[in-house]
Amino acid sequence: MPRKVMTMIPIEMFLILSAALFCIGLVGVLVKTNGIVILMCIELMLNAANINFIAFAAYLGDALGQVFVLMAIAVAAAEVGIGIAILLNVYKAKKTTDVDDLTILRW
Amino acid sequence: MEYAWLIPVAPLLAFVIVGFFGNKTKEGGGAIALGSVLIAFVLSILVSYEYFVTSGLFDSGEAYAPAPFQWLVFGDYALNFGIYIDSLTCVMLLFSSFISLMIFLYSIGYMKGEGARKRRYYAEIALFLGAMLGLILSSNYLEMFIFWELMGVCSYLLIGFWSYKHPEGDAASEAAASAAKKAFLVTRLGDVCMMAGLFVLLFAFKSLDFTTLFDPAEIANVDSGMIILGSLLLFGGVIGKSAQFPLQDWLPDAMAGPTTVSALIHAATMVKAGVYLVARSYPLFIQSADVMLVVAVIGGVTAFIAATMALNNMSLKRVLAYSTVSQLGLMIMALGAGGYVIAMTAGDYHASLGYTAGVFHMMNHAFFKALLFMCAGSVIHAVASEDLRQMGGLSRKMRITSATMFIGALSIAGFPFFSGFWSKDLVFESVMNPYASGLPAGDIFLFLFALALITAFMTAFYMFRMWYMTFKGKPKEAAEHCHGESPKTMTVPLIILSLFAVGSGFLLFVGLNDIITFSVIGGEFMVGGNGKTAEYLFWHVLENKWTYVSLALSLSGIFLAYLMYSRRIINPARFNMGGRSGLYRFLTARYYFPQLYDQISLKLGYGVAKGVDYVDKNLIDGTVDGISNAISGSSDTMRKMQTGNVRNYAAIVIIGTMVLVAVLFILVRFGGV
Numbered sequence: 001m002p003r004k005v006m007t008m009i010p011i012e013m014f015l016i017l018s019a020a021l022f023c024i025g026l027v028g029v030l031v032k033t034n035g036i037v038i039l040m041c042i043e044l045m046l047n048a049a050n051i052n053f054i055a056f057a058a059y060l061g062d063a064l065g066q067v068f069v070l071m072a073i074a075v076a077a078a079e080v081g082i083g084i085a086i087l088l089n090v091y092k093a094k095k096t097t098d099v100d101d102l103t104i105l106r107w
Numbered sequence: 108m109e110y111a112w113l114i115p116v117a118p119l120l121a122f123v124i125v126g127f128f129g130n131k132t133k134e135g136g137g138a139i140a141l142g143s144v145l146i147a148f149v150l151s152i153l154v155s156y157e158y159f160v161t162s163g164l165f166d167s168g169e170a171y172a173p174a175p176f177q178w179l180v181f182g183d184y185a186l187n188f189g190i191y192i193d194s195l196t197c198v199m200l201l202f203s204s205f206i207s208l209m210i211f212l213y214s215i216g217y218m219k220g221e222g223a224r225k226r227r228y229y230a231e232i233a234l235f236l237g238a239m240l241g242l243i244l245s246s247n248y249l250e251m252f253i254f255w256e257l258m259g260v261c262s263y264l265l266i267g268f269w270s271y272k273h274p275e276g277d278a279a280s281e282a283a284a285s286a287a288k289k290a291f292l293v294t295r296l297g298d299v300c301m302m303a304g305l306f307v308l309l310f311a312f313k314s315l316d317f318t319t320l321f322d323p324a325e326i327a328n329v330d331s332g333m334i335i336l337g338s339l340l341l342f343g344g345v346i347g348k349s350a351q352f353p354l355q356d357w358l359p360d361a362m363a364g365p366t367t368v369s370a371l372i373h374a375a376t377m378v379k380a381g382v383y384l385v386a387r388s389y390p391l392f393i394q395s396a397d398v399m400l401v402v403a404v405i406g407g408v409t410a411f412i413a414a415t416m417a418l419n420n421m422s423l424k425r426v427l428a429y430s431t432v433s434q435l436g437l438m439i440m441a442l443g444a445g446g447y448v449i450a451m452t453a454g455d456y457h458a459s460l461g462y463t464a465g466v467f468h469m470m471n472h473a474f475f476k477a478l479l480f481m482c483a484g485s486v487i488h489a490v491a492s493e494d495l496r497q498m499g500g501l502s503r504k505m506r507i508t509s510a511t512m513f514i515g516a517l518s519i520a521g522f523p524f525f526s527g528f529w530s531k532d533l534v535f536e537s538v539m540n541p542y543a544s545g546l547p548a549g550d551i552f553l554f555l556f557a558l559a560l561i562t563a564f565m566t567a568f569y570m571f572r573m574w575y576m577t578f579k580g581k582p583k584e585a586a587e588h589c590h591g592e593s594p595k596t597m598t599v600p601l602i603i604l605s606l607f608a609v610g611s612g613f614l615l616f617v618g619l620n621d622i623i624t625f626s627v628i629g630g631e632f633m634v635g636g637n638g639k640t641a642e643y644l645f646w647h648v649l650e651n652k653w654t655y656v657s658l659a660l661s662l663s664g665i666f667l668a669y670l671m672y673s674r675r676i677i678n679p680a681r682f683n684m685g686g687r688s689g690l691y692r693f694l695t696a697r698y699y700f701p702q703l704y705d706q707i708s709l710k711l712g713y714g715v716a717k718g719v720d721y722v723d724k725n726l727i728d729g730t731v732d733g734i735s736n737a738i739s740g741s742s743d744t745m746r747k748m749q750t751g752n753v754r755n756y757a758a759i760v761i762i763g764t765m766v767l768v769a770v771l772f773i774l775v776r777f778g779g780v
Contacts, residue, residue, distance in 0.1 A: 029757050038753070103751030 297347015304340030349381025403443025410436030567664030
């Protein structure tokens with residue numbers, strides 16, 4: 001049953017929210033040096049994208065966006081699992097999670 | 108005759124078998140090598156018999172040349188592998204395999220003390236002989252060239268046989284190594300010429316098959332300049348292989364190998380291949396009188412120079428080596444003089460006996476030179492020295508060797524009715540012929556004839572000087588250790604060969620004259636003495652006044668040697684002033700040819716090498732290095748981008764994405780995409 005358009009929050013609000021969230025995550029990735037914080041910031045960016053998906057899905061009345069989000073959450077969970085496992089091992093070996101100190105994978 | 112290809116295959120197979128399994132058999136594979144040469148000899152007899160008697164090809168003057176196996180075909184050209192049998196092939200096959208049989212038999216006694224290295228020796232001489240027989244049977248120049256090169260390799264290996272452990276010590280083994288290198292490199296100079304000649308002929312005739320090249324119709328179609336150039340270049344190969352002036356110097360050094368190898372090189376294979384090439388290429392060579400003149404002059408000069416160098420040499424083997432060079436010169440000179448007459452008389456193939464003389468002398472020389480070398484080997488085996496000054500008085504201890512060597516020396520000196528007498532006088536007569544018939548270059552041939560006469564005198568002198576110094580007089584230090592005659596395997600070949608050294612000359616009168624001819628398919632081309640009867644030749648030699656002149660010179664040479672080195676009535680030291688005379692040193696230094704080679708190779712060769720090296724280092728290496736430097740340099744710079752810092756990468760990704768989005772936005776907004 002179609003909802004009343006009047007009661008809906010305008011889509012721009014969602015887009016602004018998600019853009020803000022994305023920028024916070026982006027700045028976090030670029031500025032922070034702690035690996036765990038960077039992972040968290042990446043999650044923020046992912047969730048910003050998720051909000052976009054949900055917003056458009058609701059706005060357009062199409063469930064496909066929601067399916068994508070579920071998919072993205074599952075993938076992100078796996079990614080975080082691996083990321084944290086890597087960081088844990090790096091910490092064991094190097095006693096640090098500071099990415100500025102972890103530069104041996106280069107020439 | 109269809110199985111003639113088996114003749115070279117037998118020794119080549121022996122090479123493989125001995126090479127791999129020689130040490131598991133008795134005598135390091137000697138028996139296998141001997142067996143293979145026996146097979147080759149028997150097959151040669153059968154093939155010759157079939158060619159001369161049963162096939163009827165000889166009577167019609169044709170060559171047996173079955174359709175060859177096509178090896179490579181490209182465009183109009185085809186390179187083939189086949190066999191070509193005519194009377195020249197048969198004569199060569201017979202004497203090469205027979206003499207090799209004697210040498211292999213002799214080797215079993217001579218190489219007894221070599222231990223495990225005998226395997227290498229027997230494998231290599233089998234390969235050597237196989238290559239020679241293959242060369243004789245070849246049906247085209249390329250096939251011939253392959254075997255020709257194979258012989259070059261074998262001579263290198265065999266001359267350097269003692270290169271890491273010489274019975275006479277380290278200096279001798281170094282000399283052996285450098286002699287092997289010299290033989291290989293000097294003959295290589297000739298081989299390059301020959302290869303160039305092959306290219307010229309292939310270009311001119313579109314084929315290298317003898318059946319095409321010797322066909323008068325084909326020759327008439329080809330530019331004569333190309334034939335002259337091709338012939339001269341082929342003759343360059345002969346100069347290298349047969350040790351002619353100015354590349355004669357490798358052969359004396361090649362004495363560093365075992366004496367049996369010298370015998371093989373000098374009598375049966377290697378140097379004979381060069382003379383054979385001239386004889387085989389006669390149809391091409393006689394197209395120009397000038398080419399034949401060059402051939403004759405080179406031969407005459409070589410004969411003279413080499414004989415002078417033998418006069419005062421103190422090494423038993425080197426005297427023989429110089430005499431080989433000298434005799435090869437005589438053969439080449441006879442072939443050249445005969446060809447000159449044929450060329451000048453516009454293809455009257457019966458005008459001269461030069462061809463017969465050259466090939467006949469080659470055959471006789473093979474017998475007496477193999478004999479002389481094997482006698483020398485027997486002496487060296489017994490006294491462990493090559494220095495003539497340390498010998499003397501050996502005739503009492505080594506009766507068979509001294510008697511057989513005496514026969515060999517008489518034969519080479521041209522003593523009447525020995526084999527060398529007949530062929531040498533035929534050679535002289537054929538050299539005299541152009542002058543006697545008043546041809547344009549007659550004066551040059553008169554000069555060559557004079558050189559040949561002096562050579563005959565010197566030959567007789569130095570052979571008997573050698574013989575007297577070795578076998579007569581008081582025994583010197585080396586002769587004291589002589590422990591008697593050599594074993595039977597060595598003396599039996601000597602006796603057999605000495606019979607040939609006496610008698611092979613008479614073969615001329617029982618039909619050999621007709622046999623030494625050259626045939627091509629169709630029988631239109633024949634050179635040699637055909638048409639001349641045995642009586643004619645016999646009296647021809649005996650009635651010729653020059654025969655008596657050369658005979659008198661030979662005898663006086665022998666007599667002079669007898670006076671100087673046996674009776675010691677004339678003291679040899681009077682001539683060389685105790686080794687200080689200029690001429691003596693000039694001859695000992697071999698006309699300074701080794702120095703000339705060294706200078707040329709140093710100045711020219713080293714200069715060229717430096718130039719090539721410069722191009723290689725700067726141009727070629729420079730290009731390669733430049734490219735690799737550019738790549739590694741740029742990657743050195745570029746890799747600095749890889750900081751390893753995660754945040755940098757992230758920043759770059761983000762900036763890049765932003766730029767892309769901005770571009771996309773501009774395109775969509777303003778470009779109307």
